[in-house]
Amino acid sequence: MTNAEVARTLERIATLLEIDGANPFRVRAYREGARVIEGHAESVSAMAAEPGALEALKGIGKDLAARIRDLTATGRTDMLDELRARIPDEVAAFTELQGLGPKRVKTLFEALGIRDRAALEAAARAGQLRGLPGFGEKVEQNVLKALATASAMTGRVLLAHAWPIAHAIAERVQAIRGVESVELAGSFRRRRETVGDLDLLVTGGDPEAVMQAFVSHPSVADVLGRGETKSSVRLDSGLQVDLRLVPGDSFGAALLYFTGSKAHNIELRRIAQEQGLSLNEYGLTRGERVVASRTEEQVYRALGLAWIPPELREGLGEIDLARAGTLPRLVELADVRADLHMHSTRSDGRDTLEAMAQAALDRGLETIAITEHSKALAMANGFDAARVRQSVGEIAALRARFPRLHILHGLEVDILGDGALDLDDDTLAVLDWVVVSIHSRFEMTPEAATARALAAVRNPFVNVFGHPRGRLIGGREGVPFDLEQVAEAAAANGVAMEINASPDRLDLSEVDARLARAKGCRFTIDTDAHATTHLENMKFGVFQARRAGLTREDVLNTLPHAKLMTAIERPARRASAGRTGAARTPAERAPAKRAPVKRTPPKRAR
Ligand SMILES: [Zn+2]
Ligand SMILES: [Zn+2]
Structure with a gap:
């Protein structure tokens, strides 16, 4: 198990404990443990083997260390199994709905006996939630709204959550003697935001050995089917994984077919038919003769097309571009x-300024921006004007x-409700x-959302x-602002749009990013x-940008440092620095001060 997987499991235990009405200190210990593990650079799997190493971590006691040892050794722990036996997974998943924390979920479970999503929706529609302690009409409405949003997600997991296990399974199969290629196809290969299942394509190797390695992976909960050329399993996380053994000489056709999307494949088949060919997962054929099948490139080329990156295979005009070579x-x-x-x-991050800088350097980055929160996020230790000025010295150090x-x-x-910014221009300067x-x-x-966003980007x-x-x-x-207007204003004002790479944000979406690009945004x-x-x-941010068709030229942070500095220059800031002149210098000369000691750990702003 990776640190992220261990952390997610501990977080899940914390949530279940809270729904179960456990001692709040115990709940907090698991939640804090999850934070520590997720933020820890060294692999906890390796640490678990070393006596005392886990316990030496701040926030990890004996109890937690024992759970972590279970998890890293066997992929499970009795405690989680027992909690799951009492509280259905679907009930635990309610806590991910906007507006429903573990306390409210506990009430739903105990007072109304709600055990699944359908029952929750029915109860909300029948007006049964509003009278519960800690609820009310507004919460009831929000639950219905959140259910509608979440229904698009049913049975799917975030790409980033599928990422480590997908690669772990692929590597295990790849290690079998004689295996030539292993590819993860499907929406995973197209780097969609969420994936419904995983499709593994394998060539070479002894079929028996490949299938055995696959179905015996420690994360497999159920073997749904096991055959000569195809096996299916369900993982602990609920994700289904299919493995197909395909002959090496039709690997390209199979990869193309199982990568999709459906819309892309339908268009390809139509093009094939127009040329008197036929295309399926075994190859591109003319009558009995195979025209192309070994690689994707060969199949595309035989159809008169350039190879299309999987991220673009959504049937959104990519085939015309491939034909035109553009x-x-x-x-x-x-x-x-x-x-x-x-x-x-200094705000709501888990690692120090120094640790962040060192990690960025280790990753080979040339430039970073340290961007703590502003004061509107008091919970996240947001900065006020004085703290911003004080930090000039810290950054200099x-x-x-x-x-x-x-x-x-x-x-x-923060962009406040009316579009004003949380700090004044002199501070921003x-x-x-x-x-x-x-x-x-x-x-x-x-309308209000558009006015708010426009004011900010101006x-x-x-x-x-x-x-x-x-x-x-x-x-x-x-936020439902009119992106067309906001993107136009941003482009005109030299304000870039972010593609935020946090796995559950990926914001802008690829649809929004395409539109923003068309409006001239960087x-x-x-x-x-x-x-x-x-x-x-x-x-994950790069994948999202690729799905939106963005090139290196569209993305500011691909520029070498000097060019980046020129590209992000704001005339107002230069004028302000000239006008006030001294405003920056005394602060820069000021000795680096330590951040005030915090009493409570900050809550992360979402
Ligand atoms: Zn942030
Ligand atoms: Zn933020």
């Missing part, structure tokens, strides 16, 4: 040189410690990089609109890391 050269992870949105312990990393002094400033984001009041009329100190919609995949729809792809481990999420 497919975009999509941005790649290796193009990314900067990460311009991240937090540290950080730069001195990391001379090989370019560090922008940034901030993630102190900063190198201003991200503006919405963290509250997501429910507005489209501020001359702003650089980028962070996670613009504020959506959470499967959890929150986001983009940043940022991790919004709240721990060093989150810097790994950059790839």
Whole structure:
């Protein structure tokens, strides 16, 4: 199990304990343990083998260490099994609905005996929720809304959650003697935001040995079917995985077929038919003769098309581009040189400023922007104007410690309900990089939401609109502003749009990003890391950008540092620095001060 998987399991135990009415201290211990493990760079699987290593971690006691040892050794722990026997998985999943925390879910479960989603929806429609303690009419309405959003997610998991297990299974199969190729096809290969199941295609190797390795993976909960060429399993997480053995000489045709999408494949088959050919998972054929089948490139070429990156295979015009030879050269992870949105312990991050900088350097980044929250997010230790000025010295000290990393002094400033920013222009002028984001009041009329977003992107100190919609995949729809107008204004004002790489945000979506690009916007792809481990999420943002057809030229943080600095220059900031002149200097000369000691751990802003 990876650290992320262990952390998710501990978090799940915490939620179940809370629904079960356990001692709040115990619940908190599991939740805190999850945070510690998720943010810990060293593999806990390796640490579990070393006596005392887990217990040496802050926040990990004996009880937790024992659970972690169970999990890393066997993939399960009795405690979770017992809790799951009492509380149905579907009930636990209610806590992911916007507005329903574990306390309310406990009430639903105990007072109304609600055990599944259908019962929850029926009860909400019948007006049975409003009278419950801690509920009310508004909560009831929000539950119905959240159920509608979540229904799109049913049976699907976030790409990032499927990522580690998909690769672990593929690697296990790849290690079998004689296996030539292993590919993960389907929506996983197209890098959709969520995946419903995994499709593994394998060539070579002894079929018996391949199937045995597959069905005996420790994460397999049920073997749904086992055959000569195809086996299916269900994992502990509920995800179904199908493995198909295909002959090497039809691997390309099979990969094309099982990657999809359906719409893409239908168009390809039509093109084949027009040429008197036929296309299926075994190959492209003319009568009995195989025209192409070994590689995808060969099949596309035989159809008169350039190879199409899987992220574009959605039947949205990519085939015309491939025929004309005008497919975009999509941005790649290796193009990314900067990460311009991240937090540290100074606001609601888990790792220190120094740890974040070191991790960025270790990942080969040239430039980072440290972007703590602003004061509207008091829970997240948001910065006020004085704290921003105080931090000039802190950033200067950080730069001195990391001379090989370019560090922008940034901030993630809240966009208030009326579109005003949480900090005044004089304060914004102190900063190198201003991200503006919405963290509250997501429910507005489209008109009010549009006015709010327009006001924010028109501020001359702003650089980028962070996670613009504020959506959470499967959890929150986001702000209903008219993106066409907002993107136009952003482009005209030199404000970039962010593709936030947090796995449950991926915001802008690929549909929104396509529109914003058509309106002339440029983009940043940022991790919004709240721990060093989150810097790994950059790839998910890049996938989303690729699905939107973005090239390196569309993405600011692919620029070398000097060019990036020119590209993000805001005339207002330069004028302000000239006008006030001294405003920056005394602060810069001020000695680095330590952040005030926090009494309570901050809550992460979503
Ligand atoms: Zn944010
Ligand atoms: Zn953020």
